[in-house]
Amino acid sequence: xxxxxxxxxxxxxxxxxxxxxxxxxxxxxxxxxxxxxxxxxxxxxxxxxxxxxxxxxxxxxxxxxxxxxxxxxxxxxxxxxxxxxxxxxxxxxxxxxxxxxxxxxxxxxxxxxxxxxxxxxxxxxxxxxxxxxxxxxxxxxxxxxxxxxxxxxxxxxxxxxxxxxxxxxxxxxxxxxxxxxxxxxxxxxxxxxxxxxxxxxxxxxxxxxxxxxxxxxxxxxxxxxxxxxxxxxxxxxxxxxxxxxxxxxxx
Amino acid sequence: xxxxxxxxxxxxxxxxxxxxxxxxxxxxxxxxxxxxxxxxxxxxxxxxxxxxxxxxxxxxxxxxxxxxxxxxxxxxxxxxxxxxxxxxxxxxxxxxxxx
Numbered sequence: 001x002x003x004x005x006x007x008x009x010x011x012x013x014x015x016x017x018x019x020x021x022x023x024x025x026x027x028x029x030x031x032x033x034x035x036x037x038x039x040x041x042x043x044x045x046x047x048x049x050x051x052x053x054x055x056x057x058x059x060x061x062x063x064x065x066x067x068x069x070x071x072x073x074x075x076x077x078x079x080x081x082x083x084x085x086x087x088x089x090x091x092x093x094x095x096x097x098x099x100x101x102x103x104x105x106x107x108x109x110x111x112x113x114x115x116x117x118x119x120x121x122x123x124x125x126x127x128x129x130x131x132x133x134x135x136x137x138x139x140x141x142x143x144x145x146x147x148x149x150x151x152x153x154x155x156x157x158x159x160x161x162x163x164x165x166x167x168x169x170x171x172x173x174x175x176x177x178x179x180x181x182x183x184x185x186x187x188x189x190x191x192x193x194x195x196x197x198x199x200x201x202x203x204x205x206x207x208x209x210x211x212x213x214x215x216x217x218x219x220x221x222x223x224x225x226x227x228x229x230x231x232x233x234x235x236x237x238x239x240x241x242x243x244x245x246x247x248x249x250x251x
Numbered sequence: 252x253x254x255x256x257x258x259x260x261x262x263x264x265x266x267x268x269x270x271x272x273x274x275x276x277x278x279x280x281x282x283x284x285x286x287x288x289x290x291x292x293x294x295x296x297x298x299x300x301x302x303x304x305x306x307x308x309x310x311x312x313x314x315x316x317x318x319x320x321x322x323x324x325x326x327x328x329x330x331x332x333x334x335x336x337x338x339x340x341x342x343x344x345x346x347x348x349x350x
Contacts, residue, residue, distance in 0.1 A: 013278070013279055013280070013282070014275065014278040014279050049271070049274065049275075050275075051275035051276075063275075065271075065272055065274075065275065106275060107275065109274035109275045109278045109284075110271055110274040110284065110286055110302075111274075111283075111284025111286055111287045112270075112271060112284070112286040112287040112300055112301075112302035113271055113286075113302065221267065221268070221269075242302075243269065243302075243303075244269065244271050244302075245267075245268055245269045245271075246268065
């Protein structure tokens with residue numbers, strides 16, 4: 001057969017697959033991590049995402065994209081879904097989908113907003129809210145492969161209870177520098193007052209522009225625009241800044 | 252119609268996502284990653300990876316606009332048995348490929 005001669009290419013375009021929910025765990029009051037088994041999963045790169053498709057009994061169908069949260073692990077993948085009030089898809093995934101239920105998805109896709117372990121330059125990760133998810137996949141892959149590439153994470157959330165992966169990010173992880181910012185309310189005695197991201201939050205030692213870090217910025221569109229503008233103003237080359245925005249259909 | 256390209260008039264929220272959202276829909280057609288492909292706007296001449304486009308997905312399909320001048324770069328509509336792709340706004344697309 002001609003097709004067998006070029007496996008995985010000719011006639012083998014991206015298709016929807018059926019995944020089964022294997023486990024779920026809360027990450028914050030509004031977010032859950034969903035663990036899926038996906039038969040035939042080919043593996044993925046940190047930062048890639050999947051598309052999820054929900055179809056109603058009357059045939060109405062809608063799609064959303066979710067970043068992969070986990071490092072590659074055979075046919076098992078993890079997503080972290082933040083519930084969007086009045087959202088069409090996220091409340092179902094975050095609250096209703098039960099262990100054993102099936103879900104249609106396709107992926108992994110995306111080759112722009114990815115970190116590969118072969119990259120040796122320092123990395124600056126800037127996350128707004130659940131924009132942390134693809135950046136967490138980068139942190140997890142770095143740890144999984146034993147990379148010594150310096151990583152610095154700047155993570156902005158509204159309030160302490162909104163933080164994702166708190167326990168994991170509190171653990172010792174040599175070479176990973178972490179900075180938490182709060183925009184509405186802070187933990188007690190927190191040195192930085194609540195407020196939006198500023199240039200000062202992105203300047204401390206560890207990731208100055210002259211080290212030429214690759215910067216990955218992910219969050220809501222307004223946050224990403226602000227962070228990218230600040231990074232350029234600080235002297236980071238625009239072609240070293242990679243961005244991923246959440247859109248209005250994120251719910 | 253009063254519709255500022257960056258903000259939804261009803262909510263004041265940004266009404267677009269970015270070209271990363273095209274990865275799945277375009278990967279139905281292309282065998283290599285579309286989001287890192289480089290294009291050049293036929294309107295203002297700026298260059299970008301497709302990941303930088305401003306993508307409006309509330310339409311019956313996807314509309315990707317130039318991040319610098321807002322010109323329509325591409326439109327993609329999927330029906331049950333067809334995909335329709337209009338690339339009017341880019342001079343070319345450059346894909347990084349191995350040997």
